[in-house]
Amino acid sequence: MSVSLSPVARTLTEIAVEAAIAAADLIMAVYARPIHAVAKSDGSPVTEADAAAEAIIIEHLRATGLPILGEESVAAGIVPVLGERYFVVDPLDGTKEFIKRNGEFTVNIALIENGAPVMGVVLAPVTGEVFVGDGDSAWAGLVKNGIVTERRPISVSWTAGLRIVASRSHGHAALEQLCRTLDVETDVSVGSSLKFCLLARGDAQLYPRFTPTCEWDTAAGQAVLEAAGGSVVTLDGAPMRYGKHELGFLNPYFVAATSMALAQRAAEEMRGLLG
Structure with missing residues (x-):
């Protein structure tokens, strides 16, 4: 260009x-x-x-x-x-x-x-x-x-049935239980930062992450989702932060959602499932 x-x-x-x-x-x-x-x-x-x-x-x-x-x-x-x-x-x-x-x-x-x-x-x-x-x-x-x-x-949206960006068959062992607890209607599996973008344009409402990521994996997607009205929090309910040099720029487990209330509810459930 x-x-x-x-x-x-x-x-x-x-x-x-x-x-x-x-x-x-x-x-x-x-x-x-x-x-x-x-x-x-x-x-x-x-x-x-x-x-x-x-x-x-x-x-x-x-x-x-x-x-x-x-x-x-x-x-x-x-x-x-x-x-x-x-x-x-x-x-x-x-x-x-x-x-x-x-x-x-x-x-x-x-x-x-x-x-x-x-x-x-x-x-x-x-x-x-x-x-x-x-x-x-x-x-x-x-x-x-x-x-x-x-x-x-684009902006986040809410539907009658909760849609999750994850694969029940290939995800973490706790994912199936999380889907039951939150009464998830359907799941969509997609690679890379497109997960955040599906939430940002209203195609899904929840993206829980039970496996490791690095800051470069998530920063752009988080910025897009939050600008569209969504939230990304770690399992303690706090916004996910960047510049974790001492941790090798590794992220903790997190949840992205179309609202802060949904993100924090899912984070609380994930904490319980992981013990």
Whole structure:
């Protein structure tokens, strides 16, 4: 995507969207040919698309002068001094989905201020769907030929039957009990940060997480959901925070929901189920 405005003239959100589009173009070029994956030290897979996409994103964001916390950079031992305001990047969230070629992977870019995600961009390269949260405004669009089209506002919604973003058959052992307790009507399984986006656009109401994630996995999706009216809390009921360097940027278990009341109720139930 061509850039006609100076970094000073453009907003940080616009720069992040442009960075995500550039990364998505590269990812799709790799996706079009045989994919070679290797295992990281933690056993998770990584492909040539991961590092190359992060490099492109960093190139776009560098002009802002803000620190950039990137998943692949951290894996390589590069952790900048973050301060109170910085970007956090997952260049290819859902590498397993990328390898499976099911299309359920995303580019995630978020802006953190004082430990909270205040802006987020989630872009699905295969479909071109893009979700953006910036302050109190959330919107979705479709990327075509490097340009965002069909932009529309999104917000959380409530239905008569509670819909959960999780798989009862492949989730944590406590998930089935949580579904019974909360009287969940149906569940939807989807990869990567698209889980947050389903809540943000009203397709589901609850996303409980019983397995580990890192900050780059969740920051952009959390920003989108919260801008759309939702909430993300840890199991103690507090908002999920960022900048946990001492923990290797690992998140505790959490729950995302379309309201703070639902999030806290689900968090209380999850605490009880986990003992």
